[in-house]
Amino acid sequence: MNYFSFLAEHGSTLLLGTVTTLKVLICATILYVIISIIFGLMRVSNNSAIQGIATVYIEFFRGTSLLVQLFWFYYVLPFFGISLEAFTAGVVAIGMNFGAYGAEIVRGGILAVPKGQWEGAHALNFSPFKRMKNIIIPQIFPIILPPVANLTVELLKATALVALVTVVDLTFEAKQINAITWLSAQCFGTALLIYYIISRFFLVPFLRWLEVLAARKVGRGKI
Amino acid sequence: MNKFLKSIGVFLVIIFSISSVSAATLTERLKDGHKLRLGFGTAVPWAYAGDNGEALGFVNMIALTVLEEMGITEHETKVFEWSGLIPGINANRSDMVTGGMYILKSRCENMNFSDPIGVFGDAMLVPKGNPKGINNYADVIRTGAKLVTGAGFNTVEAAKKYGVPDSQMMLVEGEVGILAAMKAGRADVAVQTFFGAKEHEAKTGGKFEVTDPKLMPKETLNVVGIGFRKTDVEFRDNFNKALAKVMANPATMLKRAGEYGYDKAQLPPPSMSTEWACSTK
Amino acid sequence: MNAEWKWDFTFQILPQMLWATLNTIMAAGIGYAIATIVGLLFLLGQRTPIKIVNMINREIVEFIRSTPLLIQLFFVYFVLPQFGITLSAWVCGMITIGLHFGTYLSEVYRGALEGVPKTQWEACRALNFTNFYTYRRIVLPQAFPIAIPGMGNYLVGIFKDTPLLSTIGVAELFHAATAVGGYHYRYLEPYTIVGIIFLILSVPAAMGIRKLEKSVNKAQGKVKY
Numbered sequence: 001m002n003y004f005s006f007l008a009e010h011g012s013t014l015l016l017g018t019v020t021t022l023k024v025l026i027c028a029t030i031l032y033v034i035i036s037i038i039f040g041l042m043r044v045s046n047n048s049a050i051q052g053i054a055t056v057y058i059e060f061f062r063g064t065s066l067l068v069q070l071f072w073f074y075y076v077l078p079f080f081g082i083s084l085e086a087f088t089a090g091v092v093a094i095g096m097n098f099g100a101y102g103a104e105i106v107r108g109g110i111l112a113v114p115k116g117q118w119e120g121a122h123a124l125n126f127s128p129f130k131r132m133k134n135i136i137i138p139q140i141f142p143i144i145l146p147p148v149a150n151l152t153v154e155l156l157k158a159t160a161l162v163a164l165v166t167v168v169d170l171t172f173e174a175k176q177i178n179a180i181t182w183l184s185a186q187c188f189g190t191a192l193l194i195y196y197i198i199s200r201f202f203l204v205p206f207l208r209w210l211e212v213l214a215a216r217k218v219g220r221g222k223i
Numbered sequence: 224m225n226k227f228l229k230s231i232g233v234f235l236v237i238i239f240s241i242s243s244v245s246a247a248t249l250t251e252r253l254k255d256g257h258k259l260r261l262g263f264g265t266a267v268p269w270a271y272a273g274d275n276g277e278a279l280g281f282v283n284m285i286a287l288t289v290l291e292e293m294g295i296t297e298h299e300t301k302v303f304e305w306s307g308l309i310p311g312i313n314a315n316r317s318d319m320v321t322g323g324m325y326i327l328k329s330r331c332e333n334m335n336f337s338d339p340i341g342v343f344g345d346a347m348l349v350p351k352g353n354p355k356g357i358n359n360y361a362d363v364i365r366t367g368a369k370l371v372t373g374a375g376f377n378t379v380e381a382a383k384k385y386g387v388p389d390s391q392m393m394l395v396e397g398e399v400g401i402l403a404a405m406k407a408g409r410a411d412v413a414v415q416t417f418f419g420a421k422e423h424e425a426k427t428g429g430k431f432e433v434t435d436p437k438l439m440p441k442e443t444l445n446v447v448g449i450g451f452r453k454t455d456v457e458f459r460d461n462f463n464k465a466l467a468k469v470m471a472n473p474a475t476m477l478k479r480a481g482e483y484g485y486d487k488a489q490l491p492p493p494s495m496s497t498e499w500a501c502s503t504k
Numbered sequence: 505m506n507a508e509w510k511w512d513f514t515f516q517i518l519p520q521m522l523w524a525t526l527n528t529i530m531a532a533g534i535g536y537a538i539a540t541i542v543g544l545l546f547l548l549g550q551r552t553p554i555k556i557v558n559m560i561n562r563e564i565v566e567f568i569r570s571t572p573l574l575i576q577l578f579f580v581y582f583v584l585p586q587f588g589i590t591l592s593a594w595v596c597g598m599i600t601i602g603l604h605f606g607t608y609l610s611e612v613y614r615g616a617l618e619g620v621p622k623t624q625w626e627a628c629r630a631l632n633f634t635n636f637y638t639y640r641r642i643v644l645p646q647a648f649p650i651a652i653p654g655m656g657n658y659l660v661g662i663f664k665d666t667p668l669l670s671t672i673g674v675a676e677l678f679h680a681a682t683a684v685g686g687y688h689y690r691y692l693e694p695y696t697i698v699g700i701i702f703l704i705l706s707v708p709a710a711m712g713i714r715k716l717e718k719s720v721n722k723a724q725g726k727v728k729y
């Protein structure tokens with residue numbers, strides 16, 4: 001069977017799987033960005049209890065493997081009364097795992113804002129909340145976006161794991177086709193290619209565009 | 224910032240609300256308009272999914288025939304790794320296990336079975352010509368061959384029972400893993416269901432052959448049932464009633480399941496009941 | 505199966521899980537060793553003066569880095585035998601992990617080399633040192649400490665990705681949990697134990713690396729933040 005007839009027969013199935021992969025990517029990215037901001041802010045809090053909670057969260061999720069977390073969310077959590085759909089369990093596990101890494105980036109970004117900015121805001125009598133929101137946060141974007149971009153590419157790759165908990169994504173479809181047809185080179189090769197195309201030609205350019213945008217905004221002096 | 228917090232709240236609520244599944248019984252779930260979820264692995268010709276996720280294989284065909292008898296025509300499919308089937312139904316990931324599971328004592332402790340839908344045996348898959356002369360577990364031990372089978376398969380238990388040492392065992396994910404290991408020469412012999420082995424023999428164009436199932440220990444003959452959650456007794460009983468009707472007049476079922484190789488020889492004898500298998504197997 | 509934690513079951517499977525942990529550690533160690541070498545090869549490919557080699561090298565690295573390790577594992581495991589190359593699951597896993605993380609380590613090496621001030625190179629040239637001598641005595645001793653934290657991070661990273669090896673049948677910790685869970689139809693204890701073992705092993709490792717990073721930064725005269 002040549003490659004084109006393989007594509008004609010299974011291409012649409014792989015594309016359907018790709019759509020699910022993109023859905024997981026988008027939902028998990030939204031979730032991890034939110035978690036990163038919340039826990040990143042908690043990490044720089046002056047309140048040691050809040051800081052402690054964030055530290056435990058981050059160490060816990062960075063210390064155990066994503067696959068273990070995913071299986072735990074999927075197979076074990078229901079016994080504690082929380083039964084997430086496979087898709088949701090996948091998104092939540094990935095989001096919470098990457099949120100832990102993202103929180104550290106956010107923390108680094110906040111601490112990297114020059115001291116003068118903090119002092120300036122203090123001198124102008126801004127409340128801590130206002131200082132964060134109006135002065136510090138806008139400035140951290142150009143600092144954190146490059147590492148966030150790397151992390152998001154890692155997240156795209158990590159979405160492949162949801163296939164192992166019955167989510168019908170690109171990896172799952174490739175596995176299924178392999179199981180039925182044994183055209184391993186074609187189905188896994190095509191899957192690799194699709195991930196590569198998503199990353200190289202869509203995700204990375206988009207993230208670079210965000211970086212440029214953020215740098216320009218701060219450069220313009222919008223505070 | 225308030226707006227921001229609010230939108231986070233909304234997002235989290237949405238995420239968790241789509242998903243919180245109530246602990247209702249299957250009968251109630253179906254009444255609420257949920258679709259019945261069939262859980263199975265990828266085991267041709269027993270049960271597997273088609274390109275669009277549709278349920279294929281003879282166990283699925285039998286289950287669907289019975290469900291239609293019960294008036295249930297809608298379902299969705301969940302494809303698991305074999306070892307995840309029972310943990311999956313217990314974690315409320317599926318409603319019925321149609322993977323084609325043998326009724327075994329250890330499984331009965333974790334899942335309820337329907338009445339048997341058929342009787343089946345295991346066999347070994349060996350390279351053509353059977354160069355090492357392996358027909359059963361004793362031969363495996365004698366020749367020191369590497370034996371591959373699926374994680375969570377009944378054959379793991381059986382191999383241990385007949386004394387195959389762990390060092391000779393190789394556990395992989397399901398039928399796919401078994402054939403992959405055999406094709407690549409990572410294992411010398413595979414043990415699986417006779418049907419699964421037949422399928423692999425056909426798929427590889429005679430590169431491998433199936434040993435005579437009669438040369439396997441007699442006790443490896445097993446009955447297969449459909450699995451239900453321990454709490455869904457009522458549904459299981461209704462299923463059994465419909466199954467009995469189908470078995471009494473099996474023409475339709477045999478036609479549908481026959482496409483996958485199931486035939487009259489598989490119809491379960493009355494002596495091999497679920498209670499019998501649960502207590503002796 | 506119910507939600508109750510069964511202690512007798514826990515103790516029954518614990519020895520088996522601990523044995524499998526050794527396999528996990530071994531897998532991470534071997535995979536890492538291969539990755540450090542593969543990383544050097546990619547670094548060489550990147551630094552050769554031949555443009556076409558640079559380009560091919562960059563594309564390969566880019567491709568490996570932007571595709572999931574899981575499918576790469578499947579690819580190596582299922583496809584190579586079709587070309588007559590049959591390797592055991594272990595070897596497949598080690599090669600794939602080595603290649604995958606080799607691309608990351610080559611970046612770490614590159615960063616470390618670039619972290620050595622340009623003036624050092626210039627001074628060496630002025631002193632008429634050979635290239636080999638420059639690398640061995642001047643550049644590498646300075647670059648190595650810069651690379652240590654990054655290298656450490658990827659060691660922990662590989663360790664945390666070893667569960668993926670279970671999908672092709674490498675008998676490491678996660679595989680043991682799945683097998684034992686499939687055998688006894690209980691996932692609660694096996695997967696929780698896996699999580700705890702990972703936590704016990706990787707949190708101190710990560711902390712150690714962070715400490716190392718701080719001391720390296722201090723030694724380099726860089727103070728973070």
